[in-house]
Amino acid sequence: MTDTSAHPDPWPAPYASGAVDATVPVPGSKSVTNRALVLAALASEPGWLRRPLRSRDTLLMAEALRALGVGIEETVSSSSTAAGAPDGCGEAWRVIPAGLHGPASVDVGNAGTVMRFLPPVAALADGPVRFDGDARSHERPLHGVIDALRVLGARIDDGGRGALPMTVHGGGALDGGKVEIDASSSSQFVSALLLSAPRFNQGVEVRHTGPRLPSMPHIRMTVDMLRAVGAQVDEPETGGEPNVWRVSPSALLGRDLVVEPDLSNAQPFLAAALVTGGRVTVPDWPARTTQPGDALREILTEMGGSCELTEAGLTFTGSGRIRGIDVDLGEVGELTPGIAALAALADSPSTLRGVAHLRLHETDRLAALTREINALGGDVTETGDGLRIRPRPLRGGVFHTYDDHRMATAGALIGLAVEGVRVENVATTAKTLPDFPRMWTGMLAVGA
Known part of the structure; x- marks a missing residue:
């Protein structure tokens, strides 16, 4: 980079x-790259990301997953830096799932996807995982994810702030189940729970209870990508109950994904x-x-x-x-x-x-x-x-x-x-x- x-x-x-x-x-989509990294890390077999974005946010996500024990091998070919090609296009990343473990420290920078998508992953790890980041990250809301994870069985120490810094005390598994959240401040609260839900013992049922939910296309992206790796998802867009998403427990498949611009x-x-x-x-x-x-x-x-x-x-x-x-x-x-x-x-x-x-x-x-x-x-x-x-x-x-x-x-x-x-x-x-x-x-x- x-x-x-x-x-x-x-x-x-x-x-x-x-x-x-x-x-x-x-270069490739940050939103797709970081979702794909999480799903590949939770899969039951290795997978590939072709043309992922290599930027601060995606490299923070990759480093965080490595800290939890996931193998991520980067290959950059000369063609990705050829004349006219944008910088930041890694040729391919091979993601090798492993047993998630702590103790670990995660630097989220100021990346909403990292600070919100990874606490549910950390709840599945064996050991404590501490999250911190840039000064601005301490001001960004995380209560939707923190409160929901507690309802679903996780133990989190955030000093009552509903924000960073915090420690997720992973127990190697998470019960999952039903949870109500107000995701009106960030659709990432919903996506965060859905991405890890196939690995929860009971899956998850997420019900949004607040005002209008912003950035719905990003939730649709999460649902589509979950289905592409074998997850079963019921959601409002396909005739499900309004503002309710259900993900069943299942193994996730390793895929070969080409990331869109x-x-x-x-x-x-x-x-x-x-x-x-x-x-x-x-x-x-x-x-x-x-x-x-x-x-x-x-x-x-x-x-x-x-x-x-x-x-x-x-x-x-x-x-x-x-x-x-x-x-x-x-x-x-x-x-x-x-x-x-x-x-x-x-x-x-x-x-x-x-x-x-x-x-x-x-x-x-x-x-x-x-x-x-x-x-x-x-x-x-x-x-x-x-x-x-x-x-x-x-x-x-x-x-x-x-x-x-x-x-x-x-x-x-x-x-x-x-x-x-x-x-x-x-x-x-x-x-x-x-x-x-x-x-x-x-x-x-x-x-x-």
């Missing part, structure tokens, strides 16, 4: 002097075509996927462009105009920073709704976007569940990221149309998109 700390801080975001016309290969990480590149009135193609865009980023086809088209999905990938073409949008992003909240950046450059106001849960992400994304866009001369107002954005002429300045990768790419997007934007800590993009600055400047250099 390339060291993005080599770039200046703050990083001068390139200004686009003309229309972009580029093909941009995007991360469609949410494709957002800034596709959006660059909209900002510049140009054209960008992302190869290998799947015809069918559970990734939330697939919604970009509809959202960006509504904001003023057109897209075409062919065997070559997804090609998005900007019209030279950015239209404002009124959109509910509740199922695709991770796209909000990029959509907000586009809305700040649009020719009419926008309202982004359904994303109150973003206040609990890598940073409070609603407050951060309001502060940073307004500091450049924008007019953004927080609402109860989102943002209202009225376009204004923007000026250059430092765009702070708060250690949030999607804030960094949002700042780069604004920099395409506003001279003098400097992105603080662009290295934070390594969380899910290794060497973003090189990919960004490379996109702009094509045809220049």
